[in-house]
Amino acid sequence: MAEGGGAQNQTAVAGADGAVVLRERYTVFPGRPLPDLNSPNALAYAVEDRRGGRPLFALALPPDLPVRLSTIQTMRGQQFNSVLAVIDYGFAYWTPFGRETVLVLFERPSGGRLINSLDETFQPLSDPDYQKIIVKPLVQGVEELRGKGIVHRAIRPTNIFFMDADRTRPVIGECISTPPGFDQPPMYEPLESAMALPEGRGPGTFADDMFSFGVTLLHILIGRRPGGQLRGRELLRARIANGSFAALTGDARFPIAMIEVLRGLLIDDQHLRWDAEGMKLWVAGRRLSPILAKPEKRAQRAFRIGGMEVMSRRDLALALADNWDQAAQPVMDGQVEVWLRRALDEKEAAEAVAEQVRQASFPGASANGVTTDSVIARICLRLDPHGPIRYKSARFLPEALGATLAVASTRQKDVRAIVECILRELPEAWFEVQTSFDPAYVSMLSQIKQMRGFLRLAQPGFGVERCLYELNETLPCLSPLVADGYVLEIEDLLPALDNAAKRVDAKSWPADRHIVAFVAARFRFDVDKQIAALNSPQADTSALGLLSLLAVLQWKLGPEALPGLSGWIGSLVAPIINSYHNRDVRKRLEKEVPKLVRKGSLPDLYNTLDDVEERQKDLDGFAWAKAEFAGAEQEILDMEADSAQRETNAQRLGQQSAAVVSVMIGLITVCVFLAMQVW
Amino acid sequence: MAKKPVAARKGAKPAKSGGTFTRILVLSLAVAFGLMFLPTVIFLAFAMLPTVAAYIVDRNPDKYEWICVGGLNFAGSVPFLLQLWTGRHTVEAAAAQLTDVFTLMAVYGAAGVGWLMFMALPPVVGVFVQMKAQRRVTTLKATQQRLIQTWGPEVGKTKG
Structure with a gap:
């Protein structure tokens, strides 16, 4: 906003x-x-x-x-x-x-875009022009990005612009309009992220940028789309089978001098890939020893699935994920294990697959979260440890979990598959199969564990929405109530709700799941009690929780007056007022609320409606009144029930009285007559 | 164990003989007293006949009826008893008193008043007690109404 x-x-x-x-x-x-x-x-x-x-x-x-x-x-x-x-x-x-x-x-940029479409064919530049106009400036661009610590993740020919009308000064275009790698065609991404969904590629590293840069250089060098006639999955499988360099260069012809640099940039092992420094040295004329890619181990015979013939572990992982519905049978029947053992001679991988299948066969495995789908996902990870997590329609690298969840939520994709991934501990499985350790994994694991805890709670303030805002610090609040605003910071939420109050139905609730989750994730103070109250099934407690939550926000973050939101809340506080037993207190509060609403202060409204002393007094008074009422009721019942007894008692009392009066008269008479005799 | 009942029986025997002795003693004294005050005894025996009748017909275990009748019956007898004591205290004088219509009317009339009082007073007291109870119920219901006005109908609920 x-x-x-x-x-x-x-x-x-x-x-x-x-x-x-x-x-x-x-x-x-x-x-x-x-x-x-x-x-x-x-x-x-x-x-x-x-x-x-x-x-x-x-x-x-x-x-x-x-x-x-x-x-x-x-x-x-x-x-x-x-x-x-x-x-x-x-x-x-x-x-x-x-x-x-x-x-x-x-x-x-005055000179416009380098090319408008990746399918566009153009006349390649001469080698000197290519070196001068393209390679040197763009290497400088990559170095500049590296120097500023910026991982670009959007380097491609359609994102190269010329700043001058003569088209001699190229620049690398923007990278900030979408999550990292989101706009990149898979061809421009390293294999690991190319196999992930666009939103599932994660922030990546400089090595990823170097790969994109290599494909971009190749594209400009040959004047057409790399990879020849291969597209999509075919190109990806060719990259897996032959290496990205071989698959992308194909039968293209280009100067021998460029082979070295392209081989260095397009190598699939990111640890061997050239970095900006290597490029700088190459531009300066230093020639490095050529890097040879280690080819993927090929099987003696193909594994057939979904009409495809796969020949390597990585290819099999891709095929299983692409043919998810057909993957269960060969995996659970042991065909995958046998193929790994016999055709590929990968005993360790075969054992791992067998162990996964065995665990899924145990009674009660499903109750422990081990399902056929999770077994396929774990086997895919075993087969391709550096690849993305693949589960049903989800494909993402663990570091891209936030963006994946955000895009799935906002663009009506399959959120459930991502949630199941987390609940079935697939990110942990991804970390387990990694061959190298990164200290960042520790904090990522801890965060994913926390997300799993949130997902297991269904109440507002938890669930998918909470994960969304915890994992995406720069995702605006997606609540329909503030949809026309851009609520990125917690400070912006109350003013946005204040504006929303003008157009929403006053009877609607000003805190939906997104707003509560947004507050829980972004507000640095502990609001667990308020959220717990908000989730109470009792109307008064829930309304009080809502008021308390928003009041704390206004108290800590301002602004001083929120007349619109106060009015909105004011129309929802009836259950709080009615939670007081004393009718006089209710009347007094009903008179005070409009004044506080005009003032626009939620903390004041909260303090008035939930005065601790007043509430205790009300409770004590009510308890006393109940006791008094019950005592009176009992006495009335006793009196009605004892009517016959009371009549009997009255009869006896009357007889006693008559007897006493009679005896008294007798004694008085004796005394009077004796006195008369004496005097 | 067997000795106790024997002891109890032994203890019971002197008590029974003691009771009989007391009764005989009391009866002897009463007869002696009756012979000494024979005119008074004769007068009271006739004058207090309504009281005796009331005692006999009273089925109430508390036996208030004979006390009520007896009190006024005795009050009616006192003037004539004093006349007997202060005049000639003879059987003839006592008989003269008992044969006097005025004396009998006074003595038995007083007993009748006692009887009337015994019959009339309990219903009066009953009405009074009933009125008092109704007034109390009205007060309690007014209290309940006031509590409902201040605390709402839930004040009368036994739960919650």
């Missing part, structure tokens, strides 16, 4: 024509799109800088994807020679989207 970057003072001011002004300087025009500069998931618009200077353009980022905010902040204002420079960014209500989003300003 506009306040999204409130802390950074990046609020945009909207003009009458929908144009927004960022930092009182840059005017972005929604009515002037620049389709030539669009990114696959972000639209480009014209920008005017009030202070003149360089021509600019803006990208309106998709509001339903996690934004690479830290990368934007790192790149903002930095000087680059061969990377498209981020001038500034801001949050604004964007008319074409009908909601707020992030606008990122870039220096506008």
Whole structure:
């Protein structure tokens, strides 16, 4: 939302024509799109800088994807020679989207895009031009990115621009409009992430960028799409079988000098892949010894599944995942194990597969989370340890869990498969099969364990929504209540709800699952008690939990007055007022609430409605009143039940009285007559 | 174990003989007293006949009826008893008193008043007690109503 970057003072001011002004300087025009500069998931618009200077353009980022905010902040204002420079960014209500989003300003490339489509064929540059116009500047771009610690993950020919009209100054385009690797065609990704879904590729490393860079260099060098006629799965399988270098270069002819560098960049083992330093040395003229890729071990006979013939472990993992519904039978029947043992001579892998199948055969295995699907997923990991986690329709690397979940949630994909992955401990299985240890794994494992705990709780504040916000620090709140805003920071939530109060039904609940999860994940204070109360089945406790949660937010984060939200909450506090037994207290509170609502202070409203002393007094008084009522009731019942006894008692009392009166008269008479005789 | 009943029987025998002795003694004294105060005894024996009748007909275990009748019966007899004591204390004088219609009317009339009082007073007391109970119930129901107004109908619920 506009306040999204409130802390950074990046609020945009909207003009009458929908144009927004960022930092009182840059005017972005929604009515002037620049389709030539669009990114696959972000639209480009014209920008005017009030202070003149360089021509600019803006990208309106998709509001339903996690934004690479830290990368934007790192790149903002930095000087680059061969990377498209981020001038500034801001949050604004964007008319074409009908909601707020992030606008990122870039220096506008005058020479346009290198190529507009990956399928475009063009005349290759001469070797000197290629070296001068393409290789040297782009190597410099890669070095600049490396120097700033930025992993780009969007290096491809369609993302190379020329800053000058003569098309002699190329720059690497933007990388911040989508999660890392999201816009990359699989061909431009290393094998591990190429096999994952676009959202499941993760932040990656510089080695991944170097691979993309290598494919980009090859593409520009040969003037057409690498890989020859192979596309999609065929190309991927060829890359697995022959190595990416061989598969992508195919029968293309290019200078021998380029073989070394392309072999170094396109090697599938990321530890052997050339880095920016190696490229720099190569550009400087130093020739390195050629790297030879170790080919994937091939089987003596093919394994058939889904009409495919696979010849290697990695290929089999890919085939099993692609033919998930048909994978159960050969896996559970032991065909995979036999093939691994006999055709591929992979005894260790065969043992691991057999062990997985054996565990699934134990009675009660299903109850322990071991299902056929999880066995297939674990076998895929055994077969291809560096590949993504594959489970039903999900394909992702563990470090991409957040983005995978976010995209699945916002773009109506299969969230359940991802959730099952976590619940069936597949990320742990991925870490188990890794041959090298990375210290980052420890914190990732700990976080995944925490997510599993959240997923096991179904109440608001937990579940998938909680995982979404815990795993994606830069995902805006996806609640429909604040859908037209861009609530990225917890500070922005209450103002957004205050705005929402103007248009929503006052009887609706101002805290849906997304809002509660967003607060739980982003608010640094402990609100577990408030959330527990909010989830109570009792209406008064739940309403009090809601009020308490929002009141704590306002108390800690402001703003001072929230009249809209207070009014909204004010219409929902009836159960809290009715939780007091004393009718006089209820009447008093009913009179006080409108005054507090006008004041806009949720903490005051909460303190008034949940006064500890008042509540204790009410409880004590009610207990006393109940006892008094019950005592009176009992006495009435006793009196009604003892009517006959009371009559009997009255009869006896009357007889006693008569007897006493009679005896008294007798005694008085005796005394009187005796006295008369004496005197 | 067998000795105890024997001892108990032994202990019971002197008590029985003691009781008989007391009765004989009391009876002897009463006869002596009766012979000494024969005119008074004769007068009271006739004058207190309503009381004796009341004692006989009273089925109530508390036996308040004869006390009520007896009290006023005795009150009616006292003036004439004093006349007997302060005048000639002879059997003839006692007979004269008993044959006097006025004396009998006074003595038995007083007993009748006692009887009437015994019959009339219990219903009066019953009405009074009933009224008092109804008033108490009304007060309690008003209290309950006041509690409901202040605390709501749930104050009358036994649970929750």
